[in-house]
Amino acid sequence: MKIVAIETLVCHARMRNWIFVKVVTDEDGLYGWGEATLEWHTRSIVGAVEDLAQLLIGEDPTRIEHLWQVMYRQHFWHGNGIVRATAISGIDIALWDIAGKIAGVPCSKLWGGPVRDFVRTYAHLGGGRMEDFYETDAGDAQRFADLALEAVEMGFTAFKAMAVPETMALEGLKPVRYAEANVRAMREAVGDDIDIMVDCHARPSPAMGLRFGQALEPYGLYFFEEPCWPESLEGLARIRAALTTPVATGERLTHLAAFRDLFAAGGADVCQLDITHCGGFTAARHVASLAEAHRVALAPHNPQGPVSTAASLEFGFSQPSYVICETVHGDVPWRQDVVREGFVTEPDGRIVRPNTKPGLGIELDETEIAKHPFQQELPQRSFHADGSVLDW
Numbered sequence: 469m470k471i472v473a474i475e476t477l478v479c480h481a482r483m484r485n486w487i488f489v490k491v492v493t494d495e496d497g498l499y500g501w502g503e504a505t506l507e508w509h510t511r512s513i514v515g516a517v518e519d520l521a522q523l524l525i526g527e528d529p530t531r532i533e534h535l536w537q538v539m540y541r542q543h544f545w546h547g548n549g550i551v552r553a554t555a556i557s558g559i560d561i562a563l564w565d566i567a568g569k570i571a572g573v574p575c576s577k578l579w580g581g582p583v584r585d586f587v588r589t590y591a592h593l594g595g596g597r598m599e600d601f602y603e604t605d606a607g608d609a610q611r612f613a614d615l616a617l618e619a620v621e622m623g624f625t626a627f628k629a630m631a632v633p634e635t636m637a638l639e640g641l642k643p644v645r646y647a648e649a650n651v652r653a654m655r656e657a658v659g660d661d662i663d664i665m666v667d668c669h670a671r672p673s674p675a676m677g678l679r680f681g682q683a684l685e686p687y688g689l690y691f692f693e694e695p696c697w698p699e700s701l702e703g704l705a706r707i708r709a710a711l712t713t714p715v716a717t718g719e720r721l722t723h724l725a726a727f728r729d730l731f732a733a734g735g736a737d738v739c740q741l742d743i744t745h746c747g748g749f750t751a752a753r754h755v756a757s758l759a760e761a762h763r764v765a766l767a768p769h770n771p772q773g774p775v776s777t778a779a780s781l782e783f784g785f786s787q788p789s790y791v792i793c794e795t796v797h798g799d800v801p802w803r804q805d806v807v808r809e810g811f812v813t814e815p816d817g818r819i820v821r822p823n824t825k826p827g828l829g830i831e832l833d834e835t836e837i838a839k840h841p842f843q844q845e846l847p848q849r850s851f852h853a854d855g856s857v858l859d860w
């Protein structure tokens with residue numbers, strides 16, 4: 469059996485261009501689906517997949533670990549930058565989809581699963597409407613509470629909010645009070661049985677991240693995400709050591725050694741590896757073993773498209789330390805038109821029962837995808853009041 473083609477299909481989904489990867493074999497009807505979505509880098513990813521394809525055409529698609537090594541190590545430059553790591557991930561996910569189809573079992577079963585009866589999922593405030601999640605006014609606590617209730621009414625038992633305002637490297641009490649008011653309003657709206665997560669998007673400095681984290685301690689967050697730059701391992705470790713709230717990070721890490729350094733520094737209670745950026749399932753399984761050794765929980769980053777979601781769920785059925793899966797459902801109204809899924813989401817509790825079909829259990833509709841061709845992503849340019857640059 470040989471790989472005969474590696475194709476990319478770009479599907480503009482408003483905030484993002486979903487980039488689907490199709491690895492085609494010389495066996496009739498046998499191909500795999502992957503996803504390599506990387507916001508604001510769509511053309512780079514399509515080119516990177518094309519470059520990597522030169523290494524894989526003609527190769528046996530079942531030698532996945534070997535092909536991963538080829539993609540990561542050949543042609544001198546290691547595949548650990550975000551563009552190539554994402555391209556490798558998309559191809560690797562598709563190769564595992566093929567492996568599952570050949571064996572006639574879901575991918576999780578290839579890895580010894582299922583290890584649980586269901587995977588719990590959580591929503592963004594607004595369910596994927598970018599304005600609700602990214603642009604709710606930090607001074608509008610009532611809006612945070614309303615959106616929180618909306619998530620619970622949709623059946624979710626956990627949700628995430630960007631309830632911390634953007635701040636300079638050092639600011640006074642005002643943004644801290646805003647964050648506190650937003651989280652208090654959400655907690656009062658939904659009660660103690662619902663899990664609330666706060667994502668700082670790595671905007672704060674370690675000093676501000678610590679201030680926010682301490683102010684939010686009384687509200688019992690499920691986790692506190694990216695409280696400072698992911699590069700600042702000592703900052704993450706300092707914040708984590710000072711809080712009882714679990715600290716989550718890892719969505720921007722693209723290689724095993726970066727996770728090794730994060731865990732060794734004591735920078736995370738929750739590892740948010742992104743299967744579409746960290747090197748696909750092959751690398752994610754290595755990261756998961758490392759996390760297991762540190763008793764770090766897994767909660768994959770997954771705001772992307774439907775193949776990423778299927779991959780994140782399939783992974784969850786194979787990993788004992790996996791706690792919850794990020795999902796978006798309302799980013800575009802036609803999300804379910806492009807995919808047929810092999811798993812079932814129960815509306816009550818938004819838990820997902822295992823996929824029963826081979827591989828990832830999904831089929832994409834290429835005609836539907838073609839209705840949404842590439843468009844430039846909306847620019848997100850953020851600046852402080854004084855005109856200096858801010859992280860988005």
Ligand SMILES: [Mg+2]
Nearest residue numbers: 667669693719
């Ligand atoms: Mg995040």
